[in-house]
Amino acid sequence: MSYAPSTTAGRHCAQQLADISRTLYERGWMPGTSGNISVRLPDEPGRALITASGWDKGELTARDVVEVAARTGRTSSSGQARPSAETSIHAAVYRVTEARAVIHVHSPYATVVAHRAAVRDAVSSVRLERFELLKGLGLKDPALADLPVFPNWTHVERIADDVAAHLTAYPDGPPGLLLADHGITAWGDSLSQAKNRLECLESLCQLLVLSHAELHVSRATQAPDHRTAP
Numbered sequence: 001m002s003y004a005p006s007t008t009a010g011r012h013c014a015q016q017l018a019d020i021s022r023t024l025y026e027r028g029w030m031p032g033t034s035g036n037i038s039v040r041l042p043d044e045p046g047r048a049l050i051t052a053s054g055w056d057k058g059e060l061t062a063r064d065v066v067e068v069a070a071r072t073g074r075t076s077s078s079g080q081a082r083p084s085a086e087t088s089i090h091a092a093v094y095r096v097t098e099a100r101a102v103i104h105v106h107s108p109y110a111t112v113v114a115h116r117a118a119v120r121d122a123v124s125s126v127r128l129e130r131f132e133l134l135k136g137l138g139l140k141d142p143a144l145a146d147l148p149v150f151p152n153w154t155h156v157e158r159i160a161d162d163v164a165a166h167l168t169a170y171p172d173g174p175p176g177l178l179l180a181d182h183g184i185t186a187w188g189d190s191l192s193q194a195k196n197r198l199e200c201l202e203s204l205c206q207l208l209v210l211s212h213a214e215l216h217v218s219r220a221t222q223a224p225d226h227r228t229a230p
């Protein structure tokens with residue numbers, strides 16, 4: 001059975017998920033069935049809609065989404081399509097940040113950086129600095145950002161636990177993260193802000209790759225804390 005929203009706001013959000021999925025699919029950022037998008041329901045922010053798992057993201061309709069509890073990812077009703085396999089990562093972001101929308105894609109430049117900056121079995125981070133586009137991330141300090149890179153554990157809940165712990169420890173970090181050898185996730189106050197930030201992060205990764213810069217990679221726990229630097 002497909003999703004049948006009971007409110008106008010729910011209908012609108014479901015249509016936005018389908019529209020943005022198609023846009024990002026056509027851009028080549030959600031090849032095949034990859035990627036997932038969620039948004040908190042405006043009139044019931046403890047609940048969220050998320051794209052269904054395993055579907056061609058270029059062909060989703062407003063009925064191909066699943067309603068879940070935002071902070072846990074649990075579904076209440078049976079018979080719906082399955083929520084994204086990566087719902088627990090969205091839920092981790094909703095638990096720890098003020099985000100109202102989360103977008104995950106397999107865009108090429110972020111995925112290349114996530115491949116090159118990965119440190120086996122540990123959270124690392126890649127430094128983004130100097131580029132003007134950093135100002136598009138809404139950072140307290142727009143001069144630089146350490147974008148975390150998480151091991152792409154087979155057990156997605158383990159990734160979600162890592163993400164929740166990291167975002168709790170670094171509340172002023174960038175509104176995005178990389179999954180090693182996998183892709184990128186970004187979030188914001190709204191779907192359009194999450195999409196803008198995702199575009200800035202993909203473009204920053206593109207600039208890193210095209211400038212042939214040595215990636216400045218640190219183990220996240222050992223990263224120098226630039227906020228306390230003299």
Ligand SMILES: CSCCC(=O)C(=O)COP(=O)(O)O
Nearest residue numbers: 033034035036053054084085
């Ligand atoms: C073929 S993509 C593998 C799963 C993935 O990484 C992804 O982003 C899509 O998963 P979903 O369950 O949301 O369809």
Ligand SMILES: [Zn+2]
Nearest residue numbers: 034035104183
């Ligand atoms: Zn993915």
